[in-house]
Amino acid sequence: MNLTYIDGLIILVYFGFVLGIGFVLKRYTKTSKDFFQAGRSMPAWICGLAFISANLGAQEIIGMAASGAKYGIATSHFYWIGAIPAMVFVGLLMMPFYYGSRARSVPEYLRLRFDEKTRGFNAISFALMTVFSSGISMYAMAKLIQILHIFDTPLRSIGLGPEYVFHVCIAISAVIVLVYVFLGGLTSAIYNEVLQFFLIVAGFAPLIFLGLKRTGGWYGIRQTLSPALTHTWEGMGSSSTNLMGIEAFGLVMGLGFVLSFGYWCTDFLVVQRAMAADSMSAARRTPLIAAIPKMLFPILVVLPGLIAMATPSRDPGHSQYTGLIPYKVVEASGELAYDQNGKPELDYDLTIPVLLLNYFPTGILGLGLTALIASFMSGMAGNVTAFNTVWTYDIYQAYIRRNASDAHYLWMGRMATIFGIGASVFAAYIATRFNNIMDILQLVFAFVNAPLFATFLLGMFWKRATGHGAFTGLGAGTLAAAVHHGLTLPVGSGVGVKGGWLGALYTYPSEMAQNFWTAIYAWTTCFVVTILVSAVTTPRPDRDLVGLVYSLTDRPKDEPLAWYSQPVTLACFVLGATLLLNILFY
Amino acid sequence: MEPADPPDSKTAGAMGVDIRLPIGLMFAIIGVMLAAFGLFSESSIYERSLGININLIWGTILISFSLVLLWLGSRKRRPD
Numbered sequence: 001m002n003l004t005y006i007d008g009l010i011i012l013v014y015f016g017f018v019l020g021i022g023f024v025l026k027r028y029t030k031t032s033k034d035f036f037q038a039g040r041s042m043p044a045w046i047c048g049l050a051f052i053s054a055n056l057g058a059q060e061i062i063g064m065a066a067s068g069a070k071y072g073i074a075t076s077h078f079y080w081i082g083a084i085p086a087m088v089f090v091g092l093l094m095m096p097f098y099y100g101s102r103a104r105s106v107p108e109y110l111r112l113r114f115d116e117k118t119r120g121f122n123a124i125s126f127a128l129m130t131v132f133s134s135g136i137s138m139y140a141m142a143k144l145i146q147i148l149h150i151f152d153t154p155l156r157s158i159g160l161g162p163e164y165v166f167h168v169c170i171a172i173s174a175v176i177v178l179v180y181v182f183l184g185g186l187t188s189a190i191y192n193e194v195l196q197f198f199l200i201v202a203g204f205a206p207l208i209f210l211g212l213k214r215t216g217g218w219y220g221i222r223q224t225l226s227p228a229l230t231h232t233w234e235g236m237g238s239s240s241t242n243l244m245g246i247e248a249f250g251l252v253m254g255l256g257f258v259l260s261f262g263y264w265c266t267d268f269l270v271v272q273r274a275m276a277a278d279s280m281s282a283a284r285r286t287p288l289i290a291a292i293p294k295m296l297f298p299i300l301v302v303l304p305g306l307i308a309m310a311t312p313s314r315d316p317g318h319s320q321y322t323g324l325i326p327y328k329v330v331e332a333s334g335e336l337a338y339d340q341n342g343k344p345e346l347d348y349d350l351t352i353p354v355l356l357l358n359y360f361p362t363g364i365l366g367l368g369l370t371a372l373i374a375s376f377m378s379g380m381a382g383n384v385t386a387f388n389t390v391w392t393y394d395i396y397q398a399y400i401r402r403n404a405s406d407a408h409y410l411w412m413g414r415m416a417t418i419f420g421i422g423a424s425v426f427a428a429y430i431a432t433r434f435n436n437i438m439d440i441l442q443l444v445f446a447f448v449n450a451p452l453f454a455t456f457l458l459g460m461f462w463k464r465a466t467g468h469g470a471f472t473g474l475g476a477g478t479l480a481a482a483v484h485h486g487l488t489l490p491v492g493s494g495v496g497v498k499g500g501w502l503g504a505l506y507t508y509p510s511e512m513a514q515n516f517w518t519a520i521y522a523w524t525t526c527f528v529v530t531i532l533v534s535a536v537t538t539p540r541p542d543r544d545l546v547g548l549v550y551s552l553t554d555r556p557k558d559e560p561l562a563w564y565s566q567p568v569t570l571a572c573f574v575l576g577a578t579l580l581l582n583i584l585f586y
Numbered sequence: 587m588e589p590a591d592p593p594d595s596k597t598a599g600a601m602g603v604d605i606r607l608p609i610g611l612m613f614a615i616i617g618v619m620l621a622a623f624g625l626f627s628e629s630s631i632y633e634r635s636l637g638i639n640i641n642l643i644w645g646t647i648l649i650s651f652s653l654v655l656l657w658l659g660s661r662k663r664r665p666d
Contacts, residue, residue, distance in 0.1 A: 006619065006620075006623045009619060010616055010619060010620075013612065013615050013616055013619070014612070014616075017608060017611075017612045020608065021608060024603060024608075025603065028603070046605060191603070191605050191608075194605055194609065195605070195608070195609050195612065198609055198613070199612075202613070202644075202648060202651075206640055206644045210635055210636060210638070210640065213636055213638075214636055358634060359634060359635055359636075360634070360635065360640070361627075361631040361632055361633075361634055361635050361640065361641065362627075362631060363620055363623045363624065363627065363631075363640075363641040364620060364635075364640050364641050364644055367616065367620065367644070
């Protein structure tokens with residue numbers, strides 16, 4: 001399948017608009033507050049869509065469709081259990097402290113609430129993680145385009161062979177994101193995230209429409225596929241009766257509580273979008289508005305996996321049980337990859353691209369590919385803007401140059417953008433040495449983020465928690481995650497990046513189960529150690545904690561909004577609708 | 587707590603740029619491109635989209651969506 005001129009033109013129109021937004025916003029970006037905080041002037045709906053779009057990166061679209069094909073509709077747990085409750089919590093209960101305090105970033109909140117060392121620990125680990133994630137995004141996009149051979153012909157016309165596809169993709173995505181973030185900072189990133197959000201929906205909606213039409217709708221998919229793939233809760237009673245290999249407790253505690261709250265409530269990448277809002281009420285509504293598309297996203301990103309499994313393959317030699325999903329090929333030898341039972345493995349990461357190529361003729365194929373590129377870029381820009389802010393405010397201003405002019409920090413933010421993208425490119429090339437991007441991300445995420453939510457929970461809701469307690473707790477939590485990972489292995493895996501490097505004492509039925517339990521151990525350790533150390537160290541006086549701790553802060557008064565746009569009303573609606581979705585797809 | 591701005595003072599973006607206008611314009615251009623291509627393309631390419639001229643249909647839908655965005659973005663511009 002080769003692209004024609006119309007597909008190329010659509011991609012170029014998209015590039016033109018994202019760059020154009022950067023150039024238009026450059027003249028409005030005069031202070032560091034404009035650059036890092038979008039002037040704190042965004043209305044709630046824009047922040048809400050940016051909030052969701054910044055999270056909708058490569059890992060999300062490709063990984064969730066892959067998971068949808070592998071584990072079925074139960075992948076929606078990553079949304080309905082693993083996102084919505086945490087998004088409601090951060091909007092209703094945590095945003096007053098983020099937005100209402102003087103903090104400009106999540107690490108800065110930690111400095112105000114606890115102390116310098118806790119902020120430093122969080123700032124440095126977060127900065128590393130954003131660069132890493134952004135590099136993974138780039139790697140995933142470039143690799144996918146390379147495997148699909150869709151840009152081979154246009155590149156050949158300018159005299160470059162297919163071996164250059166990977167490098168050209170990395171270079172183009174890096175330069176475009178660099179230009180628009182460099183020029184317009186967070187405003188530019190947020191505006192482009194809103195544009196990318198609509199583009200992603202516009203690109204994937206017709207795919208779902210055609211896919212459902214071909215497979216006979218949800219009813220037809222249920223007739224074609226095994227019941228294990230079309231239920232979210234059935235079989236979750238025990239880890240041996242569902243495809244994910246996790247039992248309901250591990251799922252709800254590990255994913256639904258620790259990992260989900262750890263990400264949505266403390267990750268500056270998303271929180272930064274809400275902190276750019278124009279008022280306290282807009283900041284609180286940001287995650288709640290974001291939750292509305294988020295709860296429906298399984299239709300856009302998980303359902304394609306099921307459609308791919310249920311669509312009959314045009315290749316007569318292909319097994320009818322694998323739908324469109326191709327077999328996995330070992331890159332080095334060119335032979336099929338086999339699992340521990342000797343069955344050929346499927347290359348689930350190709351779910352979205354094979355669907356696009358199967359259902360889309362030229363023209364709309366260009367739009368579908370643009371949607372895919374847009375998702376990569378929004379995820380990457382989210383990481384880059386979070387990185388340049390944390391670097392400039394929490395590392396550079398805190399430890400390197402304390403009292404420089406605002407113009408200097410604005411300059412440093414732009415330099416950090418260049419450096420951050422350069423480091424991401426480096427990370428992308430490191431990623432070429434690993435193959436399962438989701439696993440590695442989950443791992444880093446569990447080590448660094450899982451204990452963090454315990455720190456914030458205690459920090460915001462227990463005024464007795466101390467800086468020493470928080471810092472020791474975080475360190476102990478991260479260590480507990482590493483030790484747990486080192487002592488356990490998912491079934492069928494070798495010692496190494498999958499775990500067991502301290503000696504495999506326990507074997508989990510799946511990698512997902514191991515990840516969730518790593519998070520649970522990390523969180524619990526951090527929670528307990530923070531309480532114990534806080535109990536024997538001196539707390540800060542109450543007057544220092546006003547605006548930072550729940551019991552010492554006035555309840556936020558909402559503006560006179562219509563009842564249906566009050567944060568509490570939105571929260572009830574979102575939770576009710578999510579519950580309904582869980583029941584419908586039980 | 588920072589004093590909150592009155593809710594009606596902001597509509598769709600900071601800095602004098604209403605985000606709905608560039609997004610609307612982009613979808614208008616892409617919609618017209620798809621619909622025009624759909625009108626003049628051979629029907630054989632639509633075998634994979636189940637015989638549906640998805641370019642024409644989706645192009646038209648995107649044009650309608652863009653008109654809504656452009657209309658929302660251009661009504662009652664607040665004086666800055």
